[in-house]
Amino acid sequence: MEQTFAGKVALVTGAGKNIGRTIALDLAARGASLVINGRSDRTAVDGVVAEINAAGGQAIGCLADVSDPAATQLMIDDAVAAFGGIDILVSNAGLRRQTPFLEMDFSEWREILSVALDGAFILARAAVPHMLGRGGGAIVALSGISTHVGTPNRCHVSASKAGLEGLMRALAIELAPHGITCNNVAPGAVDTVRGASAGALPKTLTDRGIPLGRKAAVEEISAAVRFLAGPDGRYITGQTLHVNGGAFLG
Helix, strand or coil: CCCCCCCCCEEECCCHHHHHHHHHHHHHHHHCCCEEEEECCCCHHHHHHHHHCCCCCCCCEECCCCHHHHHHHHHHHHHHHHHCCEEEECCCCCCCCCHHHCCCCHHHHHHHHHHHHHHHHHHHHHHHHHCCCCCCCCEEEEEECCHHHCCCCCHHHHHHHHHHHHHHHHHHHHHHCCEEEEEEEEEEEEEECCCCHHEEEEEEHHHHHEEECCCCCCHHHHHHHHHCCCCCCCCCCCCEEEECCCCCCC
């Protein structure tokens, strides 16, 4: 496999399973050194680290709640100590809940936004200074189709992802002079194992509403991230790349 990311250091949040895990394995297979982040599942994080290292790559694991600035800064410090810096940041961590608006309390609203949106800000704020020292970098955030098509019982998730896309657009302009690109990948329905708190896949995102007639494979999402973070995507910034089988035409 072509070592497109040889010499690069990538930090992937929420990388213990599903999309995050696949992104991490994909970048590692192409030469990047990986920082594997999870919030609390040490077994999952260690499993991905072991998988990368067994294949001849380089990876470390860091448990950190990305909504906690102090914990996030320690993770960045560990990455720099292990690999010398950061070139690629993939903000994938997020929480999915399904709660009717009139049953949603403010604490749940804030919990969801604190990870996907606050966490992306906190991560970028800690990582960008190290990208500057390496002459540039790439930030890719995982958005989603929900914020574009409107999904009931997920207004907090939709709001967090809409804010995430706005954050990346603003950072794209501000960081462009420093050679740092900032983009979003917005998956549609993806064939993953859903956590109990995520509930059933919303009817608006089922196969019946997907022109290509199927869910995405996780590898199709990681391929989009790899493109935006890699050398072929260096002239793309401030964009949202929709990967949804035609369910939403952005």
